[in-house]
Amino acid sequence: xxxxxxxxxxxxxxxxxxxxxxxxxxxxxxxxxxxxxxxxxxxxxxxxxxxxxxxxxxxxxxxxxxxxxxxxxxxxxxxxxxxxxxxxxxxxxxxxxxxxxxxxxxxxxxxxxxxxxxxxxxxxxxxxxxxxxxxxxxxxxxxxxxxxxxxxxxxxxxxxxxxxxxxxxxxxxxxxxxxxxxxxxxxxxxxxxxxxxxxxxxxxxxxxxxxxxxxxxxxxxxxxxxxxxxxxxxxxxxxxxxxxxxxxxxxxxxxxxxxxxxxxxxxxxxxxxxxxxxxxxxxxxxxxxxxxxxxxxxxxxxxxxxxxxxxxxxxxxxxxxxxxxxxxxxxxxxxxxx
Numbered sequence: 001x002x003x004x005x006x007x008x009x010x011x012x013x014x015x016x017x018x019x020x021x022x023x024x025x026x027x028x029x030x031x032x033x034x035x036x037x038x039x040x041x042x043x044x045x046x047x048x049x050x051x052x053x054x055x056x057x058x059x060x061x062x063x064x065x066x067x068x069x070x071x072x073x074x075x076x077x078x079x080x081x082x083x084x085x086x087x088x089x090x091x092x093x094x095x096x097x098x099x100x101x102x103x104x105x106x107x108x109x110x111x112x113x114x115x116x117x118x119x120x121x122x123x124x125x126x127x128x129x130x131x132x133x134x135x136x137x138x139x140x141x142x143x144x145x146x147x148x149x150x151x152x153x154x155x156x157x158x159x160x161x162x163x164x165x166x167x168x169x170x171x172x173x174x175x176x177x178x179x180x181x182x183x184x185x186x187x188x189x190x191x192x193x194x195x196x197x198x199x200x201x202x203x204x205x206x207x208x209x210x211x212x213x214x215x216x217x218x219x220x221x222x223x224x225x226x227x228x229x230x231x232x233x234x235x236x237x238x239x240x241x242x243x244x245x246x247x248x249x250x251x252x253x254x255x256x257x258x259x260x261x262x263x264x265x266x267x268x269x270x271x272x273x274x275x276x277x278x279x280x281x282x283x284x285x286x287x288x289x290x291x292x293x294x295x296x297x298x299x300x301x302x303x304x305x306x307x308x309x310x311x312x313x314x315x316x317x318x319x320x321x322x323x324x325x326x327x328x329x330x331x332x333x334x335x336x337x338x
Contacts, residue, residue: 003065004105007073008051010063014070018063019043021070021090028090029124033251049223053216058113064089064101074102076109076118079216081207083110083118087127094130100336107332116329123322131325134335139326140202144259145316146297152315154287157280164277169233169241171281176228177218181240186211188240192264199303221260225250228261229285231278233269241269244278248290256286258298263307276310283314 005014019040026034051059054077061075072089085106089098110118122128123144132138177185190208197203209217221228226247233242245261265274286293298316300307 004062007061017070024090083115103332110329121324136325139324142322144299144320146295146319147315148295157284160280164273172232182211242274253292254294256293256296
């Protein structure tokens with residue numbers, strides 16, 4: 001018998017079964033973040049932080065049970081831009097039986113909130129293979145690049161810093177964005193993402209992210225234990241001219257993550273080498289102060305030609321490939337035979 005249960009409505013036995021499933025998945029597929037000492041209550045406490053943070057965004061997450069045993073989960077969220085879903089199963093290969101259960105739940109969610117399309121992006125090979133097997137639409141193919149610590153050059157970074165003229169700008173380092181800068185940051189990112197989308201051969205009609213979306217996103221990273229590092233160049237008017245951010249994750253200190261962060265320059269301040277300058281300053285700081293990391297990864301796409309070229313010059317090389325899928329309500333209805 002198949003049953004789906006909201007994670008915030010578990011009985012004690014259901015929580016234990018779900019927790020055991022999550023631990024098996026982590027141990028097998030994500031060993032770098034597996035904690036053998038974690039307990040169901042530890043997991044529940046951490047998950048509820050996200051639930052409280054996101055419940056205003058139609059956040060729902062379900063455990064999927066077959067004959068009383070949790071075999072996977074699926075979660076949904078509806079933010080200002082679009083609806084998205086994520087999932088995982090305790091299985092080397094995700095069967096069509098599991099997919100059907102997942103997509104039935106997805107269809108219910110879309111009906112509930114009158115959603116016509118929903119997105120899933122992933123670098124997980126099992127998820128990609130499963131969705132490709134049912135000919136789900138690939139909205140975009142993605143690529144991650146990385147550089148190893150052993151390949152990083154202080155001399156190269158210092159040469160960039162020394163030749164970049166930042167006269168009239170103030171360099172600022174921080175670990176979180178101050179409240180008074182969020183309005184400016186939201187405007188800056190609207191410009192950046194608008195220009196970014198114009199370069200993308202896949203045209204996406206996504207709504208802009210508002211200040212509360214950015215604040216929620218930053219809070220989510222904090223809840224996961226990620227530490228954000230930021231360098232910014234500020235104008236005399238205390239506006240952000242250029243920005244570079246990345247994350248140090250609690251559960252994987254070896255990998256510094258640009259993914260989720262940005263390196264961006266405001267339109268009025270481009271052409272001065274500020275993107276490369278801030279990356280160089282950031283990497284010098286990491287090499288000096290962080291003894292744990294072995295690599296840095298980023299998710300800049302090749303069609304983002306300026307930033308991709310900078311990353312290539314810094315020594316980043318492709319290492320991981322993923323997909324963003326778009327599923328329409330009609331596609332799901334056809335698949336589950338409604």
